Amino acid sequence: MTTKVDHLIIGGGVIGVCVAYFLAEAGRSVTLLEKGDIAGGSSYGNAGLIASGHAIPMPAPGVLTQGLRWLLDSASPFYIKPRPDPDLVRWLWRFRGACTQEHVLRTIPIVLALGSASLALYEAIHARHPLDDAYQRKGRLFLYRAQSGLDHARKDLDLLRRFGVEGEALDAAAVQNRFPPATESIIGGVYYRNYAHFSPAHFVRGLAGVVEGQGGIIRTQTEVLGFETSGKHITKVRTTRGDFDPGEVVLAAGTWSAPLGKMLRLHLPIQPGKGYSITAKRPPGYPELPVQLSDAKVALTPMGDALRFSSTLEMAGFDMRINQRRVDASRQAMRDYVQGAEGLEELEVWRGFRPMSPDDLPFIGRSRSYDNLILATGHSSTGMTHGPITGKLVAQIIAGEEPDLDLTPFSPARFS
Numbered sequence: 048m049t050t051k052v053d054h055l056i057i058g059g060g061v062i063g064v065c066v067a068y069f070l071a072e073a074g075r076s077v078t079l080l081e082k083g084d085i086a087g088g089s090s091y092g093n094a095g096l097i098a099s100g101h102a103i104p105m106p107a108p109g110v111l112t113q114g115l116r117w118l119l120d121s122a123s124p125f126y127i128k129p130r131p132d133p134d135l136v137r138w139l140w141r142f143r144g145a146c147t148q149e150h151v152l153r154t155i156p157i158v159l160a161l162g163s164a165s166l167a168l169y170e171a172i173h174a175r176h177p178l179d180d181a182y183q184r185k186g187r188l189f190l191y192r193a194q195s196g197l198d199h200a201r202k203d204l205d206l207l208r209r210f211g212v213e214g215e216a217l218d219a220a221a222v223q224n225r226f227p228p229a230t231e232s233i234i235g236g237v238y239y240r241n242y243a244h245f246s247p248a249h250f251v252r253g254l255a256g257v258v259e260g261q262g263g264i265i266r267t268q269t270e271v272l273g274f275e276t277s278g279k280h281i282t283k284v285r286t287t288r289g290d291f292d293p294g295e296v297v298l299a300a301g302t303w304s305a306p307l308g309k310m311l312r313l314h315l316p317i318q319p320g321k322g323y324s325i326t327a328k329r330p331p332g333y334p335e336l337p338v339q340l341s342d343a344k345v346a347l348t349p350m351g352d353a354l355r356f357s358s359t360l361e362m363a364g365f366d367m368r369i370n371q372r373r374v375d376a377s378r379q380a381m382r383d384y385v386q387g388a389e390g391l392e393e394l395e396v397w398r399g400f401r402p403m404s405p406d407d408l409p410f411i412g413r414s415r416s417y418d419n420l421i422l423a424t425g426h427s428s429t430g431m432t433h434g435p436i437t438g439k440l441v442a443q444i445i446a447g448e449e450p451d452l453d454l455t456p457f458s459p460a461r462f463s
């Protein structure tokens with residue numbers, strides 16, 4: 048059986064659901080296909096930060112040297128499993144090419160524009176729809192125990208201020224004042240104003256409910272298996288639950304966009320970047336402030352009744368195994384930075400794959416190879432942050448409208 052649909056979205060993470068939302072808002076008919084449950088991928092257990100002030104890209108001068116040092120430490124927050132995978136080798140080559148100061152300076156304003164547009168859309172969505180996702184806008188505090196880390200953070204603050212980012216350097220007493228559970232080992236911190244936080248899966252599932260309320264069709268447990276094409280047109284999308292004859296196709300399958308793209312002979316440079324999170328019961332009186340245990344690269348986010356600590360970037364392919372040493376390193380970081388962390392009641396340990404692009408910018412735009420394919424993927428570590436603006440940009444591309452932001456830096460063809 049083949050079902051004819053206007054706009055077919057592949058992937059029920061934050062990106063696919065935000066695309067469905069903005070298309071439905073524009074009065075278009077949408078069908079979203081998800082192989083598991085909504086927010087079952089990377090959009091489930093992440094740190095839940097709307098990191099609008101997070102603008103320094105991952106590829107930067109010095110990152111490769113630091114990364115090589117960490118390779119020798121099995122409990123380190125960053126790891127690349129050496130393996131003879133040509134896609135990984137190509138990805139690393141492109142990543143290396145982006146590790147320049149020029150790339151950093153070019154990227155900061157692009158990411159800040161994405162971030163502030165998205166934060167405004169989050170505010171508008173929450174004003175319009177009562178989503179049960181513990182959304183709060185309180186900024187974020189970066190904590191340091193090592194002088195070298197604090198010195199580096201202050202340099203980053205100076206750099207970001209040049210681009211208009213609001214932040215303050217804090218001494219140990221000021222940190223204690225803002226975040227009373229900080230241990231005595233904290234020597235200082237940096238506070239950034241432009242962050243919000245929430246429970247990511249509650250947001251994505253709540254928004255999917257809004258889409259259904261607007262007449263959109265959400266098909267879970269429906270896996271895309273392949274495509275049929277005729278010239279530059281996708282004529283059929285084959286799934287475990289029947290075939291679809293689509294008007295437009297939006298590929299928003301996170302890190303799985305790369306293997307799906309291959310079925311269309313597209314070579315999207317996206318690598319799975321595995322990360323872990325531990326969700327615990329939030330202790331009574333714990334402050335409503337996300338903090339970063341910076342030297343250990345662990346994010347700590349309050350989410351309603353829960354407290355989540357997330358960390359680690361492991362590039363080991365689609366390997367779902369949990370490396371206990373890295374998870375234990377996050378637990379140790381909690382004890383080092385936060386008083387009372389020993390008694391936390393853990394609820395869930397999770398891992399997920401960030402869809403990592405080599406230059407830390409997403410792919411948003413029409414495919415050059417197919418006239419009815421739009422890519423919305425490769426959001427690396429900031430997909431939650433950039434979900435709404437991505438959804439809006441895709442809706443504008445489909446409507447043939449002038450997009451709110453210049454799409455050139457996000458061109459899916461930029462590595463071709």
Ligand SMILES: Cc1cc2nc3c(=O)[nH]c(=O)nc-3n(C[C@H](O)[C@H](O)[C@H](O)COP(=O)(O)OP(=O)(O)OC[C@H]3O[C@@H](n4cnc5c(N)ncnc54)[C@H](O)[C@@H]3O)c2cc1C
Nearest residue numbers: 060062082088089090093094096271301322429430431432
């Ligand atoms: C530990 C960790 C912490 C993070 N913290 C943050 C943060 O604080 N802030 C932030 O902005 N970002 C954060 N991120 C990154 C963020 O989670 C991702 O960038 C974002 O979730 C990507 O969304 P997505 O919709 O592209 O992908 P996903 O959420 O992975 O969704 C893709 C969906 O496509 C579906 N799919 C795949 N293949 C098929 C198929 N064949 N057919 C149908 N469906 C398919 C999958 O099942 C999945 O549900 C973090 C990530 C990790 C791992």
